[in-house]
Amino acid sequence: MSIVRFRRTDPHTLAGAYALDALGEADRKRFERHLSGCPSCAQEARGLGEATSRLADTLATQPPDGMRERVMAAAARTRQDPPVTQPARPAWPPRAVWPARARWTGRRWGIAVACGVLAIALVFGGMAFHNEQQLNQERARSRAIAAVLNAPDATMMTVAATSRGTATIVMSHQARALVFTAARLPALPSSQRYELWLTGRAGARAAGMLPPPRAGMTSPVIVSGLRAGDKFAVSAEPASGVPHPTSRMILNVSLP
Amino acid sequence: MTDSQPWPPPGRRGAGGPGAGEPGSAGRAGGRAEGRGSGDLGTLLGQVARGDDAAYGVVYARVAAHVFGIARSVLRDPAQAEEVAQEVLLDVWRDAARYDAERGTAMAWVTTRAHRRAVDRVRSEQASAAREQRAARAEVSYDVVAETVAARLDAERVRRCLGSLTDLQRESITLAYYRGCTYREVAVLLKVPVGTVKTRMRDGLIRLRDCLGVD
Numbered sequence: 370m371s372i373v374r375f376r377r378t379d380p381h382t383l384a385g386a387y388a389l390d391a392l393g394e395a396d397r398k399r400f401e402r403h404l405s406g407c408p409s410c411a412q413e414a415r416g417l418g419e420a421t422s423r424l425a426d427t428l429a430t431q432p433p434d435g436m437r438e439r440v441m442a443a444a445a446r447t448r449q450d451p452p453v454t455q456p457a458r459p460a461w462p463p464r465a466v467w468p469a470r471a472r473w474t475g476r477r478w479g480i481a482v483a484c485g486v487l488a489i490a491l492v493f494g495g496m497a498f499h500n501e502q503q504l505n506q507e508r509a510r511s512r513a514i515a516a517v518l519n520a521p522d523a524t525m526m527t528v529a530a531t532s533r534g535t536a537t538i539v540m541s542h543q544a545r546a547l548v549f550t551a552a553r554l555p556a557l558p559s560s561q562r563y564e565l566w567l568t569g570r571a572g573a574r575a576a577g578m579l580p581p582p583r584a585g586m587t588s589p590v591i592v593s594g595l596r597a598g599d600k601f602a603v604s605a606e607p608a609s610g611v612p613h614p615t616s617r618m619i620l621n622v623s624l625p
Numbered sequence: 626m627t628d629s630q631p632w633p634p635p636g637r638r639g640a641g642g643p644g645a646g647e648p649g650s651a652g653r654a655g656g657r658a659e660g661r662g663s664g665d666l667g668t669l670l671g672q673v674a675r676g677d678d679a680a681y682g683v684v685y686a687r688v689a690a691h692v693f694g695i696a697r698s699v700l701r702d703p704a705q706a707e708e709v710a711q712e713v714l715l716d717v718w719r720d721a722a723r724y725d726a727e728r729g730t731a732m733a734w735v736t737t738r739a740h741r742r743a744v745d746r747v748r749s750e751q752a753s754a755a756r757e758q759r760a761a762r763a764e765v766s767y768d769v770v771a772e773t774v775a776a777r778l779d780a781e782r783v784r785r786c787l788g789s790l791t792d793l794q795r796e797s798i799t800l801a802y803y804r805g806c807t808y809r810e811v812a813v814l815l816k817v818p819v820g821t822v823k824t825r826m827r828d829g830l831i832r833l834r835d836c837l838g839v840d
Contacts, residue, residue, distance in 0.1 A: 385827030428694030
């Protein structure tokens with residue numbers, strides 16, 4: 370099965386209709402479920418929502434007389450809802466449980482979304498190739514990523530970083546690998562990059578560097594050589610990479 | 626596309642033109658330009674969230690014309706439009722603390738709610754078949770008011786950007802946003818496959834986004 374197949378069913382195509390409120394109730398709910406697990410879809414939905422909002426500029430119409438007074442009076446006797454509060458974050462090192470927002474899903478739908486996202490990220494990545502060698506490397510990487518995404522035991526999770534931003538992980542025990550992508554992580558100075566880690570009983574093993582983001586979204590990275598009981602973590606490190614983590618993890622998750 | 630509409634639609638030619646505004650109401654329709662850039666509207670919402678009545682008055686002045694205009698466009702009926710506009714504006718007061726700048730601008734937060742509410746109202750009321758017919762017949766006429774220069778420029782820019790879309794993109798977008806049609810209804814109205822409408826909506830909005838320079 371190729372990645373292309375996922376792109377064809379990619380719920381991304383609903384992003385315009387969603388921004389315009391042109392989806393029926395069922396489609397809308399379905400799309401919103403996708404958004405919660407798809408950082409790049411959420412980012413696009415935001416941009417299209419802003420564009421849609423501007424359409425209202427052409428509609429601004431003087432409200433009827435007295436509306437202001439009626440609204441003000443209603444507000445004066447209406448209690449305001451409190452803000453939504455974040456659940457307390459676990460102290461470092463975190464307990465070996467999922468953060469509140471994290472959830473694994475083995476549902477086909479969820480994986481399909483991830484695949485759509487990752488496929489698009491791959492296409493974006495494709496623009497940066499300079500020569501044949503890079504292209505071949507990229508093809509090999511794409512194949513490895515596709516193998517994880519298409520593995521029968523692939524599960525996906527979306528998790529919020531402790532700093533800012535979200536990460537999407539698709540992992541397969543069978544392939545002993547995971548695919549990682551992130552959106553809207555805090556930008557780093559050019560001297561630094563995000564480094565990925567697998568942490569097991571023997572300590573942390575360097576698992577690769579995250580490429581710098583494009584439009585807030587990092588292209589997918591494959592992490593192989595998973596061992597049973599490993600956790601996956603990310604920290605900001607010197608751009609050349611370091612053998613052991615030197616800063617606090619912005620993401621640390623137990624793998625199922 | 627067979628039943629294409631002229632652009633701009635006939636009833637909207639006078640938008641923002643002479644006689645459109647009422648004396649003494651300046652500032653009410655001028656939200657966008659002031660709300661953008663400075664990020665003022667977002668800051669004001671923060672104050673509203675802390676129960677600041679005066680800040681709420683300013684927010685009202687900035688967004689009420691947009692909110693009412695959206696409701697009026699989708700619902701047509703002025704009485705219903707006012708009802709929906711009031712509900713939305715009261716929601717802004719009640720839920721101000723839920724506004725999250727990370728997720729978008731304050732104006733988008735408000736207009737999204739207004740449009741959603743208007744669309745929900747219209748869809749809960751009528752069987753979609755009846756509404757499709759009505760939408761097909763509906764005459765487009767807005768007594769659009771853009772009193773401040775800034776608001777007029779904003780509206781003009783949006784119209785210009787809409788004009789740069791293909792007919793199918795533009796009509797898919799305007800039928801959905803200005804009239805509250807679903808993409809399936811738009812497909813019937815424009816006599817094109819639903820898949821085409823979906824992609825035109827997205828492509829068109831992407832173009833609009835880029836033309837307007839929103840992030």
